Amino acid sequence: MEFTHADLGYTLSRPVVARMANGRWAAITGNGLDSSSGTAKIFIVYLDAALNDGGGWDAGSDYCVLSTDATASNGMGSPAVIMSESGAAEYIYAGDVQGRMWRFNIADSSGNCPTTWKPHEVFKAVNASNKVQPITAAPTVGLAPDEGVMVVFGTGKFSEVNDPTEKATQSLYGVLDLFGSSPKLTRSHLVEQTITRQTTTSFKNTETKSSYTEEIRETSENPVDFASKKGWYLDLVNMTSGSPVQEGERVIAQPQIRWGNVIFTTYVPSDDSCAAGGTSWIFAMDVKTGQRKDPYFDLNRSGSFTNEDNYNGGKKATTAIHYGLGGPPVFVNKDEKTYVLKSDDGDLKPLPTRGQPPLAAWRQIK
Template identity: 35%
Template sequence: MLYVGANDGMLHALDASSGANGGNERFAYVPSAVFPNLSKLTNRSYSHQYFVDGSPTAVDAFVSGAWKTILVGGLRAGGRGVYALDVTQPVTSSTAESSVADRVLWEFNHTDTDGADLGFTFGEINIVRMKNGSWAAVFGNGYNSTNGRAVLYIVDLADGSVIRKINTLAGNTTQPNWLAAPAPVDINGDSIVDYIYAGDLLGNMWKFDVSSPNALSWGVAYAGVPLFQARNATNQLQPITERPQIGMHPMGLPTQEGVMVYFGTGKYIETTDNSPTGQNTQTFYGIWDKNQSTLTPFTRAHLLKQQIIDESTVHGYNVRVTTDNKIAWHGTSGNPADSPPTTHLGWYMDLLNTEGGNANNGGERQVSNPILRNGRIIFPTLVPTAIVNACDFGGSGWLMELDAVSGARMAFSPFDLNNDGKFDNNDYADVNGDGVGDTQVSGKQSDVGIIPTPGIVAGVDPVEYQYTPGSTGEIESTRANAGNKDLGRQTWRQLR
């Protein structure tokens, strides 16, 4: 089955088989939070409205004494609510409507008890097993809540009751905040969540400790202080609106050396976000959480600086070159004392082409989930354009690939720019200006407008294909280099 939320007010369940029934709709579901607005669809003066705007998550979980496939979804800009369906048994043309209706497990809306902190539910919902033995839906409270704070919700998957609501106390009605999509992490490999990371609109990257069997003990790690606060070079707060990516630290196992937390900054929600001018510079970060009992607060001054240093055209593609500064990890306690630091607690790269002393960031920001894959951190950026006609799609973006350890450009060509089936110096950029390609590129500009996180399909080693649907309505395919390491198993989940 294929489950798709749509702005017609429904979640659609489509037959994804290749047979005669492929593509047929099996059922549709209207969450109660959007029901009052359905009549607007038939209004002669209708202007665009959001309804079931979020992407659902479906996972096998042990619920109510049995293994079931549970689907949980949010509404993004469509409403302040979350819904859950039991989709264990496929729906066929002979399934009774009453049977389908019984598959609605629960809804959790902002008008419910404990719902006052629930805003518009941007971000994917996580379905995970918690330390107290329950399976739960884990999500950030979303944009524009009544109280204006960043709150993490952990909701029982069986009945929608709130197991734990963790309030960061960051934000208020004067300076509204919200918690973006969280990233649950299993540190010790037992398939149970130990920590949860999530960013907020005020630039805070939070770590939540849920490692206790007692849910009442779950809370913000490090005595309520954020792991990191993102600020640019002029000390402006940088909003975090997407899920971070978590990976092993290169020095050792997560239980010994902690983890790396990768995330970008920026937002694309309000009408003022659509302007390419007057925007604060945004950044992509890779920071080190040492997973120690106490935290010594650190800033970008303690991170390795990488930069975008060149933009040019190679084989018809607009490309970027970035620095390849070397990282030296600060393995002792406390923070690096020198400036710039000779040892580091991570790295960062401002989304700004510094070539020729340029200071115009073009409004570029990072507002899609990054991918950690085979030693690379892969992420798209968004660059808005001034819109004259409201029906124009506008915008562009860059597909970036960096070394996950240091944020440097890769040691090999990440893209087959001349489409010859090889990744070599014929795909390099000419930085020296002598007409010969001499440097690996780190980014490739979209030819299809604004792009989301790419879908990646493995090809014949070392080729992989990265597919990015764009705002022009087209899909761009990029032949990319998967690297020299064996992919192998990236993660696992014990189901039975």
């Protein structure tokens, strides 16, 4: 069955299939760019829809449209869905092109499209120059220090003709959402983390005598006091020269949370707008604070995580390494170890990372 709607634009959104609170299964997606209204919306399309006699879709029974506001030149990106203890969809988080991160409470099971399914603006993303930062990749949601959740996401887009040459600063964010009608947050409510070093260096394995060259980044370790602040952010700039340079680095893939770390991949388009390719970085940061205190990447391939995996054997852990792939991080498990696949020259190479493979589990689906 094909689903079309005037408010469904050119969407690169990745749908989420989930069981709703009313027991029906649905595909949940953002409406994308260039819809008829030009506003940001979430579509919930029921997979068991019984089309009417004319083969059409009936609003309110076959699908729901969750609107935000009348802000134009907008569109909703990919969603993330939080499940209740029963396994039903409870909250939707998604960002829009105008830099807003939205939460939709969809816990009400009283119908197919209850009027209580309303949006709440959690955060507004703008950079230090007060320029809107579009959110197109899905966020990821993790546990907060005490109550609420940490919503982690990056900004940027790569879908329109002028996007490859856009150099405005984009950012990584970790935002505390306390649910309810908590006030809209901005970066003034967050602690700033910064890229403090970007350099190419070698990591020596003292047992094998082998050396491995990596381009790395270190970041600040500013503490986050959740009594006064509501999360953290980090601006994506090139620091090779020691001063920040805007080169259009952005996030176009959903981050992952693994063992208390949020894993971002960023993308820097090629300077040649007619050429394919570009470069990427992979970041590993504490999901709650944006800090990096322990080595996450086994950069000397010794099988352990020590100061030898840090710059010049120091105590400051490497936060990011040059990655080579533009998509989401790819992890593989082998021999009770976890590896991330990286590519600097077109060949995939496994790099050991901290953390054991997740336990296999299954659940009976009704």
